[in-house]
Amino acid sequence: MAWHHGYYPSFLVWSGVREMLKFIVNRGLWAIPVLLMVSIVTFTAMQLVPGGPFTAGAGGRPIPSEIRANMEAKYGLDQPAWKQYINYMRRLIFHFDFGPSYRRQGRTINQIMFGNDFWSDPLHAPVLVSAQVGLVSLFIAVAIGIPLGIISALKQNTAIDYIAMFFSMLGVSVPNFVLGLILILTFGLALGLLPLYGWGETPLQVIMPAITLGTSGTAFIARLTRASMLETIRQDYIRTARAKGLRERAVVVGHAVKNSLIPVTTILGPLTAAWLTGSFLVEWVFSIPGIGKHFVLSISDRDYLLIMGVILVYAVALIFFNLVVDISYAFIDPRIRYE
């Protein structure tokens, strides 16, 4: 019975920690072949797309073949693909060097993703700028979405429920791009309350991007929480707890909520990874200097190594946050243990 309250008897704590560590190490080792696979698939896909970084010049006109030959030789693109891949992986693994950018000549991928001086000014590193926007959006989505879902479920089929679900339907349907522009034109241009775009000057600049990004997530999380709650409160053990005479609040908070959070936690893994690595649309509309834009722009630029870099960052984020989610299961529902 102690299990249901999430308390581990003290003699079992130690073995629980050891289990968790073994679990983490196991996952960490599995990350290696996964990342390798991601890098191979991405690299191959890039090679197969017609046109290279020097087919079309930055100036917008075709490049004569001799000039292109010079440019490709400069970056080793005239070598066979497998050689390029091995060189890339060697540089990455031994020196943490993601290589040079082909479109932004003179800059390296490390500089583009991590900023020119990461250790002295980490908060301005594009990777962390995206993370900041993502974190605030996540906070909004979770802080509003979960309570909204819970209340809707508890007050199912009342006015509150209908209103909440209407707005979440709206949130899921309105595209980020449209919402972002509407916010800019309303709160920025018409009302002059918030800065229109940009990052790093005032904390106010995070509000509209976070609302834009967070809205669809809020809506989604609210609906998911509600559905999960509705299912949980019909479970037998809830009825048992009520029958035992526990107060309604203890029933809800102690049991129903925790267990209904499992589906939400599951999607929070990939959601966090996606948001923390930057949303292209939000960063584009609000001119935020993060790495989100590069997920799309680097492809039309054919900036091969930037594509590889951001995708590997995203893969690492996915692996990491899925691991965090898996570990958190144990705290939410001790029935789930580390196998």
Place this chain on the structure above:
Amino acid sequence: MSNRLRWAGMVGFMALLALVVASCAPAAAPTPERIVETVEVPVKETVVIEVTTTPAITEFESRCTYQAYRMGWVMDYADANNIINEVFSPKSPFQYTYWWDDTFLDLVDQALVETDPEARAAIWQQAEKIMTEDHVMVVPIYHYDRTGLVKTGINYEYPPFGQAHIMLWSFEDPTITTMREGLGADPPTLDINLATDTTSHAVLNQLMEGPYRYRADGSIEPAGAESYEVSEDGLVYTIHLRDDGVWSDGEPVTAQHFVDGITRLLKPETAAEYAYVMYPIKGAEDFNTGVTDDPSTLGLRAVDDLTLEITLKEKAAFFDSILAFFTMYPVRLDVIEEFGDAWTEAGNFVGNGPYILTEWAHEDHVTIEKNPLYHDADQVTITRVEFPIIFELSTMLAAYEAGELEVSAYPPEELPRILEDPVLSQEFVRLPYPGTWYIGLNTRGEHTDNVHMRRAIASAIDKRVILDEVLNMPWRLDACGVIPPEIPGYQGCGKVGYTFDVDAAKAELQAYMDEAGIADPDEIVLEAWFNREGANPDILEAVQAMLEENLGIHVKLFTMEWGVYLAILDKCEDLGR
């Protein structure tokens, strides 16, 4: 235990997969042999290699099935050579029509050495007629212009080529000294020899100064130089630099810096995209293509600190205009050596222009400030220019309307509202920006290999409708020739090419059908390829509708992303030559 085995097996499998897949990938990349072939042949003189092996032709015919393709060209300098020869020459890598005409090539050679501007313009006009009337391998649609928004109260000037020189701008209110201009992207590079796009040059133009600069009317005026002479035979240009030219770190500007700049541009290792513009210089092409690695073979010499001597390999009458082009910028090799790849960052960059690069926060903003050492610093009234980087044009327009920007671009769909708005319509800028948007025709394609078919296409497109109704830009000029209105040699509709004439089109189509033995225009299917960026889909759909309605033929549209588009056209060119 079994888990570890599984893991080891997984990694081993991955490594094997990596080798297998990666070794298959080269099949998709261009084979090295083809590149070697083209390296041996200089760019302007690419000879049509006789393809005697049948498989190559078959591949061309089976894959390169376009009859029409869309392109545009913005002029670099004020001579028709830039478009008639550099773009449309049968030997040019920039056109995909597979046409050939010996008279045209002779005319080009004549024009290159003709120093009298009027006589030269007349030769270009003849060449243009051959292109657009005898061969009709190009159907010009409209000529470009430059549009944007600039707040009232600013005296601005835009040259027809390249970007503005903000040192020539001023506020009517002398107390305002800071200007804010929106940039649509982070400048890909500010390296003097590598920057090719408009965003980079919007900034670089203020930081650097070539021997000459373009004025609003397209003429060149002295900037870093005072004067120049050309030798009798037209081969040697002697440029006299001004004696008070100075770099932003205090070093005087010398002729050697210009020699260094052009040499670095031409070095193959630099891999500069615009190196080909300087190919008229003696030894330039060989040096750039690696035939020789000895820079002393270049026709560049610093006679003394203030005299630069450039020797051409043959007379090139348009070279005067190149003196104001950004390929003439000087360079400080010692600065580049000191800072390496970071030499273009704020604080490291050293330029000889009216502004200094004070801040460059990538993807965020660029800031430049007046260079107090500049030789005409007292004439520069705008002392600080901020370039916030705003990707989404709707956001940029909102910032402009909120009063946060003085200079801005606009999203095309907002154009009708801008033209009707009492304030914005006054701030709307409409200036010359010579260039031509055109449709090229494949002279080896099915149906379009017949000149009557091409004439029919040229006469069946109503360019006015495209400008007035599709683009909503009624002030733009429809094009019948490729030379833009601002360039000497411009002839205009009625004097060159074909105007919209449905009856003439039908007659030409009938002539083709008689020759080809086709009974019904319904049987003719044409493919039109274009890149999907911008308003191209709208324009091509209009063209398709016009051709189908006026001629009764069928037109299939194929669109693809810009990089893919060029890659496929280039591949066709490799196959078809």
